[in-house]
Every structure is written in structure tokens, then in C-alpha cells.
Amino acid sequence: MKDLCAEIISVGTEILLGNITNTDARDVSVALSELGINVFWHTVVGDNAARLSEAVAVARGRADVIITTGGLGPTYDDMTKQTLSECFGLPLIFHPEQAEKIRGHFSAMGREMTDNNLAQAYLPEGCTVLENHCGTAPGCAFFAQGKHVIMMPGPPGELRMMLRTGALPYLSSLSDKVLVSHDIKLFGLSESAIDEIMGDIMKNSVNPSLAPYCATGEVRLRVTARSGDAAEAEAMTRPIIAETEKRLGQYIYGIDVDSLEQAAFLGLKKASLSLSCAESCTGGLIAERITAIPGASSVFLGGVAAYSNAVKTGLLGVKPETLERFGAVSRETAIEMAEGVRALTGSDVAVSTTGLCGPDSDGSETPVGTVYVALADASGTQCRRLFFPGDRGRCRTLAAHNAFDMIIKTMQLTEGYARE
Amino acid sequence: MKDLCAEIISVGTEILLGNITNTDARDVSVALSELGINVFWHTVVGDNAARLSEAVAVARGRADVIITTGGLGPTYDDMTKQTLSECFGLPLIFHPEQAEKIRGHFSAMGREMTDNNLAQAYLPEGCTVLENHCGTAPGCAFFAQGKHVIMMPGPPGELRMMLRTGALPYLSSLSDKVLVSHDIKLFGLSESAIDEIMGDIMKNSVNPSLAPYCATGEVRLRVTARSGDAAEAEAMTRPIIAETEKRLGQYIYGIDVDSLEQAAFLGLKKASLSLSCAESCTGGLIAERITAIPGASSVFLGGVAAYSNAVKTGLLGVKPETLERFGAVSRETAIEMAEGVRALTGSDVAVSTTGLCGPDSDGSETPVGTVYVALADASGTQCRRLFFPGDRGRCRTLAAHNAFDMIIKTMQLTEGYARE
Numbered sequence: 001m002k003d004l005c006a007e008i009i010s011v012g013t014e015i016l017l018g019n020i021t022n023t024d025a026r027d028v029s030v031a032l033s034e035l036g037i038n039v040f041w042h043t044v045v046g047d048n049a050a051r052l053s054e055a056v057a058v059a060r061g062r063a064d065v066i067i068t069t070g071g072l073g074p075t076y077d078d079m080t081k082q083t084l085s086e087c088f089g090l091p092l093i094f095h096p097e098q099a100e101k102i103r104g105h106f107s108a109m110g111r112e113m114t115d116n117n118l119a120q121a122y123l124p125e126g127c128t129v130l131e132n133h134c135g136t137a138p139g140c141a142f143f144a145q146g147k148h149v150i151m152m153p154g155p156p157g158e159l160r161m162m163l164r165t166g167a168l169p170y171l172s173s174l175s176d177k178v179l180v181s182h183d184i185k186l187f188g189l190s191e192s193a194i195d196e197i198m199g200d201i202m203k204n205s206v207n208p209s210l211a212p213y214c215a216t217g218e219v220r221l222r223v224t225a226r227s228g229d230a231a232e233a234e235a236m237t238r239p240i241i242a243e244t245e246k247r248l249g250q251y252i253y254g255i256d257v258d259s260l261e262q263a264a265f266l267g268l269k270k271a272s273l274s275l276s277c278a279e280s281c282t283g284g285l286i287a288e289r290i291t292a293i294p295g296a297s298s299v300f301l302g303g304v305a306a307y308s309n310a311v312k313t314g315l316l317g318v319k320p321e322t323l324e325r326f327g328a329v330s331r332e333t334a335i336e337m338a339e340g341v342r343a344l345t346g347s348d349v350a351v352s353t354t355g356l357c358g359p360d361s362d363g364s365e366t367p368v369g370t371v372y373v374a375l376a377d378a379s380g381t382q383c384r385r386l387f388f389p390g391d392r393g394r395c396r397t398l399a400a401h402n403a404f405d406m407i408i409k410t411m412q413l414t415e416g417y418a419r420e
Numbered sequence: 421m422k423d424l425c426a427e428i429i430s431v432g433t434e435i436l437l438g439n440i441t442n443t444d445a446r447d448v449s450v451a452l453s454e455l456g457i458n459v460f461w462h463t464v465v466g467d468n469a470a471r472l473s474e475a476v477a478v479a480r481g482r483a484d485v486i487i488t489t490g491g492l493g494p495t496y497d498d499m500t501k502q503t504l505s506e507c508f509g510l511p512l513i514f515h516p517e518q519a520e521k522i523r524g525h526f527s528a529m530g531r532e533m534t535d536n537n538l539a540q541a542y543l544p545e546g547c548t549v550l551e552n553h554c555g556t557a558p559g560c561a562f563f564a565q566g567k568h569v570i571m572m573p574g575p576p577g578e579l580r581m582m583l584r585t586g587a588l589p590y591l592s593s594l595s596d597k598v599l600v601s602h603d604i605k606l607f608g609l610s611e612s613a614i615d616e617i618m619g620d621i622m623k624n625s626v627n628p629s630l631a632p633y634c635a636t637g638e639v640r641l642r643v644t645a646r647s648g649d650a651a652e653a654e655a656m657t658r659p660i661i662a663e664t665e666k667r668l669g670q671y672i673y674g675i676d677v678d679s680l681e682q683a684a685f686l687g688l689k690k691a692s693l694s695l696s697c698a699e700s701c702t703g704g705l706i707a708e709r710i711t712a713i714p715g716a717s718s719v720f721l722g723g724v725a726a727y728s729n730a731v732k733t734g735l736l737g738v739k740p741e742t743l744e745r746f747g748a749v750s751r752e753t754a755i756e757m758a759e760g761v762r763a764l765t766g767s768d769v770a771v772s773t774t775g776l777c778g779p780d781s782d783g784s785e786t787p788v789g790t791v792y793v794a795l796a797d798a799s800g801t802q803c804r805r806l807f808f809p810g811d812r813g814r815c816r817t818l819a820a821h822n823a824f825d826m827i828i829k830t831m832q833l834t835e836g837y838a839r840e
Binding site for chain 1: 430435436437438439440441442443445446447448449450451453459460461462463464465466468471474475478482610611612613615616619622623631632633634636642697699702703704705706707708709710711712714715716717720721722723724725726727728730731734735764765766778779780789807808809810811812813814816
């Protein structure tokens with residue numbers, strides 16, 4: 001099969017008003033790139049049938065695959081399905097089983113279903129239905145007039161789930177190549193530092209390829225190989241992973257793991273160790289991130305968001321003299337918080353954070369952006385002093401990242417890094 | 421002057437690969453909406469002169485204003501200026517003062533300037549130069565062949581600065597309209613129910629207009645009016661806000677507030693009441709969301725992520741008999757958790773969550789998705805039983821939403837809803 005090229009059309013006036021960022025197009029782009037489908041265009045149009053129709057006409061003239069996001073909901077301004085069905089000359093057919101699902105969704109929520117919701121059960125004739133596991137609007141895929149068309153809902157959670165469970169399996173069946181990829185996850189090095197160290201491989205490798213993706217404070221290096229045979233594609237990724245491990249080993253926290261918290265969770269679980277946390281500046285973020293993982297209760301006992309000093313002393317047993325002498329944002333307080341929550345919950349490992357994430361100063365000499373992260377376990381307590389000025393949310397995220405990294409490093413001393 | 425319509429063309433293969441999200445288009449959209457210029461299209465093309473040239477041809481056929489972001493840098497794959505100059509028949513002219521600035525930028529950084537950087541000092545003949553205060557590539561604006569064209573650099577920091585200091589002043593001189601908008605935030609009604617109740621207004625209102633935007637469990641209704649005069653535009657929004665309040669008042673949690681937690685925070689602050697929380701199924705999410713707000717410490721004392729039963733009994737004082745008889749996921753446990761954390765921290769108001777967010781059942785008869793949210797204050801303790809099956813993250817988000825909604829409702833009894 002020849003290389004396919006794709007256009008992503010996102011439908012939604014809220015994107016054109018700048019109310020939301022078009023993350024859907026990014027998510028679809030990432031997924032298509034992995035399948036080896038070239039995305040050459042993103043287009044955004046509003047909830048306007050005439051302009052959508054024109055955009056589809058333009059896309060038909062240049063792309064093999066047209067993927068739409070948004071405009072599948074039940075309200076008057078949702079018109080993607082109607083418009084594309086018309087453009088491709090397919091009538092909309094009622095799907096009773098989808099209507100049942102929509103009804104079921106509402107009754108499970110204990111809510112009355114309004115009749116307009118049934119519009120979502122109409123889909124283009126002959127299409128493959130893409131189930132919506134997070135909402136009511138199903139998506140669909142069809143091949144007509146020489147083009148592959150896929151329509152998916154706009155809410156990012158629904159889109160991502162349908163992409164994984166419906167659109168990608170559909171699209172990968174169009175290609176005779178298998179694509180295998182692995183994510184090498186790194187913490188503690190900037191993208192430009194990684195570019196200096198790995199640039200020769202990133203620039204010169206085509207199949208397998210190595211590409212960096214950045215997130216706050218961390219970098220993902222994706223190794224991708226394409227071949228007619230899955231085992232061969234898998235084997236092609238090995239040398240490039242080995243070379244990355246050789247050059248960047250100490251910064252790798254996991255391969256094919258979702259996140260720092262996932263790697264920390266897997267490490268603790270493997271070692272049969274329990275965790276608790278005491279959070280001041282992160283205010284619950286560490287607990288929230290670890291408990292977002294299904295099955296977190298096998299590792300996580302509990303945590304204290306110790307925002308006020310009274311909670312730090314009363315609940316965690318931080319000494320008033322410590323707060324007085326060193327301040328709430330200090331190495332000493334962080335250490336007493338970690339040790340305090342470890343004693344309180346009886347966990348094997350405990351982490352703590354205290355810091356000044358801003359935007360305002362607390363009036364002391366401590367500069368905004370100062371954070372202490374401590375980890376207490378049977379072998380003692382360690383503490384990192386960090387500095388993340390400029391943005392409250394980023395400061396909190398990086399403080400939590402460091403807490404998970406400390407857990408991972410402690411686990412790695414005996415175990416090597418995490419793999420899903 | 422007639423209403424202008426605009427197209428934003430973002431140039432960059434990294435967007436099409438999904439390596440970055442197109443925040444530039446969002447930022448330009450927000451700015452243009454505020455000027456009353458309709459953005460009808462976003463287009464993204466890669467670093468490819470032929471496809472960019474075609475995209476510009478399409479844009480010329482439909483838009484009055486064409487704004488490009490990206491592709492102004494010094495490297496071989498930066499071709500926006502060359503391509504657009506060609507499309508509009510304008511030669512590129514060398515600007516010695518820009519060359520001096522670029523030289524100065526490098527010497528200030530203590531770095532050698534390579535010759536390719538001087539390409540950035542060439543700009544379309546007769547254009548208005550838009551200074552780049554954060555980087556080396558200047559932008560430009562010109563009017564040619566009946567179209568307004570603005571080119572700006574891609575790095576988001578440079579773009580935002582140039583937008584504010586260069587592009588907006590240039591564009592505002594083209595329009596005589598002001599745009600005023602307000603966001604009415606609703607919780608507890610689905611988009612389709614809101615559509616049934618408000619559909620007549622949403623469909624028939626043009627100026628002022630009323631449009632719904634959905635997020636998980638909540639809906640934002642945006643009222644927008646455009647006029648030659650700001651006070652008149654403001655006045656035009658009033659009747660539509662009043663009608664929405666009349667029809668949906670009990671579901672409105674705020675106007676022009678960011679989020680449920682922001683409305684809860686403002687309500688507590690206004691009433692000078694403090695807050696604590698005890699979280700089982702939300703595992704820290706409530707604490708995390710409230711502490712993400714700058715100044716949260718004026719309201720929030722602390723919280724307990726009570727994931728294990730030992731933490732529920734030991735720290736929060738939930739009776740072992742209660743857990744035994746009713747289970748951890750029960751009205752009785754939720755109530756004792758809220759009352760327990762209120763006693764523990766001495767807060768005025770306390771909220772708690774306990775639930776089974778899945779994906780796996782706990783082996784009991786309680787169905788996955790069952791959540792109890794309780795609120796304790798001086799007047800007693802109330803509890804909501806809720807059911808959010810299907811997705812762990814969504815279940816946790818909606819449980820936390822309900823906790824904030826209970827706080828808001830409690831504050832509203834005396835105060836009315838929040839306004840920023």
C-alpha cells in the first residue's frame with residue numbers, strides 16, 4: 001500500500017474563539033504518525049455546515065484519510081455527521097443498539113434522557129461504528145469515493161479512548177506494515193541536553209526512528225520500527241534502546257510506563273512496600289496522582305495535605321521550634337513531615353513536600369519557587385532542595401515529580417527501572 | 421467597516437507530528453475575538469513551501485485577514501516569509517536596522533552569529549515591521565491585493581509578546597467594534613437538558629449570542645455582544661444573562677468564575693469560613709484543586725487522603741463498627757469522615773468522599789461507580805449518594821465536583837452565586 005496522507009478537521013467554534021486548545025488534533029496526529037500515516041494538514045472550522053462542507057471539499061481534493069473531531073453531540077450546533085454524510089452521499093441510518101446504549105447511559109446516571117439525544121444513534125450507511133466508552137456520541141469510520149473517513153467526538157477524554165479502542169485498530173488494518181514502538185522515559189535532563197547527547201541518532205535514524213517528546217520536566221524518547229513482521233520490528237528497536245540506555249541510563253526512570261507515579265507505584269509494589277505522603281506546597285497532588293492509578297490501594301495507605309502550620313504540628317508532629325527556627329519552607333520541616341506521616345500511617349516509605357510556589361512571597365527571605373522534597377524509609381531520611389520559579393502550577397508539578405523520582409531512585413538501587 | 425473574517429495559518433511539521441499543541445492559534449484566536457474579528461478557520465501545514473503556498477491560496481479565497489505563525493527563523497526549513505511574499509508579489513527587502521538588532525541579540529547572549537541569521541532581516545516591501553522583543557525573528561504586517569497579512573514567529577513566548585505589542589495595535593486600527601462576553605457556569609445539568617431549556621435563545625440570538633461549552637460534568641454558557649461602544653455591548657449582555665438566571669438559576673454556580681473550586685473558594689472566603697477535607701476515592705484531588713488556587717491558605721487548613729481503613733479509623737475517627745456494618749463505601753462512613761476531619765483540623769466546613777471508582781469491584785455488592793460525598797458544618801452534616809460508572813478518572817472528577825458544589829450551595833443559601 002502506498003503511503004497515506006491525512007487531514008484532521010476539528011469542528012468547534014470554541015476552538016476558533018480560543019476558548020479551548022485543539023489537543024484533539026495533536027492526539028490524532030501522534031496516533032497517525034505512529035501508524036506511519038503522514039498528517040499534512042490540520043483544519044479547524046466552526047459549528048457551521050457551509051464552512052464545514054467547504055473544508056471537507058478541500059480535504060477531499062488533497063488527502064487520502066479525513067479524520068474529524070467534534071460536532072457529534074446531540075445539540076443543534078452538532079452537525080459533523082449530517083454534513084459529512086451529505087458530502088459523501090451516504091444516508092444516516094438509525095442504530096437501535098446505539099439508542100439503547102444512550103438510554104442506558106442516562107438511566108445509569110439517574111437522569112432523564114431528552115429526545116434530542118437519539119440524534120446520536122443515526123450513523124452513515126455501511127459505516128463501522130466506533131463505540132464511545134466515555135460518553136453518548138458514537139463515532140464511525142467508512143470508505144467512500146476513494147477516501148477513508150473517520151469521525152470522532154470532541155471531548156478529549158472521549159476522543160482519546162475512541163482513538164485507542166476504535167480508530168487505531170481500524171486504521172492499522174489498512175496497512176500491511178506492523179509498527180512497534182517503545183517509550184524510554186527520562187527525568188532530570190532538558191530536551192536540549194538530550195538533543196546534544198542523542199542528536200546524531202535522532203537525526204539519522206529513519207527505521208527504526210528515535211524522536212523526543214517533551215512534557216513538564218520530563219522527556220519521552222520514542223523508538224519506532226516498521227516492518228512486515230512484528231517480531232522483526234520488535235528486534236529492530238533493540239539496538240537503539242540499548243544505545244540510549246548506555247548514554248542516558250541514569251536518567252531513565254522506565255520504559256513503556258505511563259508516568260513517574262506509575263513507575264514509583266510499580267517499584268513499591270514489586271518491593272512490597274507501602275507509601276504515605278505529607279504535602280504542603282503540592283497540597284494533595286502526590287496523593288491524587290498515585291491514587292489515580294487503578295489498584296493504588298495495594299501500595300498507598302494515605303496522605304495528609306498539611307497546608308496550615310497547625311496541621312503540620314498537630315497531625316504530623318512537626319516541632320513548633322522547627323517551624324519557628326527554620327521556617328515552614330525548610331529542609332528541617334520537610335524531614336519532620338516525612339518522618340511524621342510515616343509514623344502516623346505506619347507506611348514503609350513516606351514522602352513530603354514544603355515550598356513556596358507563589359505567585360506571592362510569604363514575606364520571608366525564601367525566594368518564590370523554593371521547594372524541599374523529603375523521603376523517609378527504614379534506612380533514614382533524605383531531602384532535595386529545588387528551585388522552580390515563575391509558575392505556581394509548574395512548581396507544584398515539578399515538586400511532585402521529584403517526590404516520585406526519589407521513590408523511583410530508592411527502588412532502583414536494588415531493582416533496575418520500571419517496565420509496564 | 422464591514423465585519424472582517426480571518427484565517428490563522430500555523431506553519432510547523434512539529435504540530436502535524438503531534439510533538440506540540442497549537443497554542444499559537446488559540447492565542448491569536450482569543451486576541452482577534454476580543455477585537456471583534458471573526459476567526460473562521462485555523463489551518464496547519466508543515467515546513468513545506470508547496471503546501472504552504474496552496475494553503476495561502478485557499479485562505480485568500482475566503483478570508484479578509486491572514487495571520488501566520490511560525491517559519492520565520494533562520495534555518496532552511498523556515499520559509500513562511502519567502503512563500504507569502506511570493507504569493508502576494510512583494511519582493512523581500514533587507515532591513516539594516518533589523519540586522520543590527522539580530523547581531524546585538526547574539527552578542528548580548530555571548531554567542532557567535534552565524535550568517536544564516538541575517539535572512540531574518542529581509543522583510544516584504546512596504547510592510548510594517550513588528551518587533552520581536554523575545555527573540556531574533558521580526559514579524560511583519562502588510563495590506564496587499566485586498567488582504568491584510570500578518571506574520572509572526574512560532575515560539576509561544578515570542579508570539580504572545582508580538583501579538584500584544586505589534587499585531588493587536590495594528591489590527592485594532594482596522595476595526596471599530598468592541599466585543600464583551602460573560603461566562604455563566606452551570607453544574608448539575610447535561611448539555612442536552614440545557615439545550616432543551618435554552619435552545620430557543622441559543623438558536624435565535626446573533627448579537628448578543630449565547631453558546632454552550634461542555635466540560636466534564638459542567639457547562640459554560642457564553643454570552644457575547646458586539647457594539648461600537650463597550651458600555652453598550654455590556655448592556656446588551658444583561659437581558660440574556662437575566663433570562664438565563666430566570667430559567668436555570670438553581671444550576672448556576674458562578675458568572676465569570678474559572679471553576680467550581682474557584683467559586684467554592686470565593687464563597688468560603690467571603691463568609692470567612694475555613695475548609696478541610698477527608699478523601700477516600702478522590703485521594704487528594706479536592707485538596708489539590710483548592711490549593712492550586714493562589715492564596716488558598718486563607719481558606720484551606722488541610723486534608724487527609726484516607727485511602728486505607730486504618731487511616732480512616734486511626735486518623736479520622738471513623739468507628740470500626742461503621743466500616744464493619746455499612747462498609748467503607750457508605751453514607752455512614754462519609755458522614756463520619758467529614759465530621760472526623762472537621763474535628764481534627766478545627767475547620768468550619770469539611771467535605772469528604774468515599775466511593776468505588778473502579779475499574780475493579782471490591783467484591784462487595786456495591787456497584788462500581790458508587791460515590792458518597794458529605795459536607796459537615798456547624799449546622800450538621802449532609803450527604804449525597806452519586807453514581808458515575810465507566811471511567812475511574814471521570815468518577816473521581818465528578819465526586820470532587822460534587823464536593824465543591826455542596827460547598828457552593830451551602831454558601832449560596834445566604835450569599836448568591838460567585839462572581840470573579
